[in-house]
Amino acid sequence: MMRFLLLSLFFLTACGDSPVGREARILAMGDSMMAWNSLGGQSIPDVVSDVLGEPVVDRSVSGARMIYRLPVSGAAGLSIPKQYRAGNWDWVILNGGGNDLWLGCGCGQCDRKMDKLISEDTQTGVFPELVTRIRQDGARVILLGYLRTPGRSSPIENCRDEGDELDARLMRLAEGDLGVTFLPAADLVPYGDLSFHAVDRIHPSPKASRIIGGRVAEVIQSVPASR
Numbered sequence: 590m591m592r593f594l595l596l597s598l599f600f601l602t603a604c605g606d607s608p609v610g611r612e613a614r615i616l617a618m619g620d621s622m623m624a625w626n627s628l629g630g631q632s633i634p635d636v637v638s639d640v641l642g643e644p645v646v647d648r649s650v651s652g653a654r655m656i657y658r659l660p661v662s663g664a665a666g667l668s669i670p671k672q673y674r675a676g677n678w679d680w681v682i683l684n685g686g687g688n689d690l691w692l693g694c695g696c697g698q699c700d701r702k703m704d705k706l707i708s709e710d711t712q713t714g715v716f717p718e719l720v721t722r723i724r725q726d727g728a729r730v731i732l733l734g735y736l737r738t739p740g741r742s743s744p745i746e747n748c749r750d751e752g753d754e755l756d757a758r759l760m761r762l763a764e765g766d767l768g769v770t771f772l773p774a775a776d777l778v779p780y781g782d783l784s785f786h787a788v789d790r791i792h793p794s795p796k797a798s799r800i801i802g803g804r805v806a807e808v809i810q811s812v813p814a815s816r
Contacts, residue, residue, distance in 0.1 A: 615644070615682065616648065616676065617682040618648050633798050655670065683719070697747070703755065711761045729769070733801065735756075738790060774797075784796055
């Protein structure tokens, strides 16, 4: 885990000054759902880059949260809002909230945590604040929902209700702005099908990352490039 965080910190530091970072128009941010399979070049941002044939700056970090108060850890990418830096972005691909709910309240009695992420009316919370900031900088936003478990042998099986509620609120947030798209993944995993997850039954397999990345690329392809 420490090695992964050090590598992530190095990448976050390097990409802002690299030619690719300056030229890219797509930024990916989030937690392990976004970052998983990156060591094999098969993460969601990797797939988006491959399909579109253009660079994607990936600042996602495994273990990251939407609500993370420690500034040192935040600098290493564990605060998803701090992964964002204003730039010449056309698109920002964003996910998050799963670690806040699972680790923050065990996916039980999470009403207060959910409201801090995004209120029921979508007007307040970390998600609306971050999306508003990104949109004010001129980028479109793609919000990703989480995979659901295959229905067995998963430590996050009891998070299904919270996942459904988070999806519903993010969908309402997207409905209020034509520049924001919500892409759910709740429909992706058939009951009992283990092929969409890594062995931990939490994170996406390369197959799942490939499908989700393909869906993201389709959204981006549907809008003419602005530059």
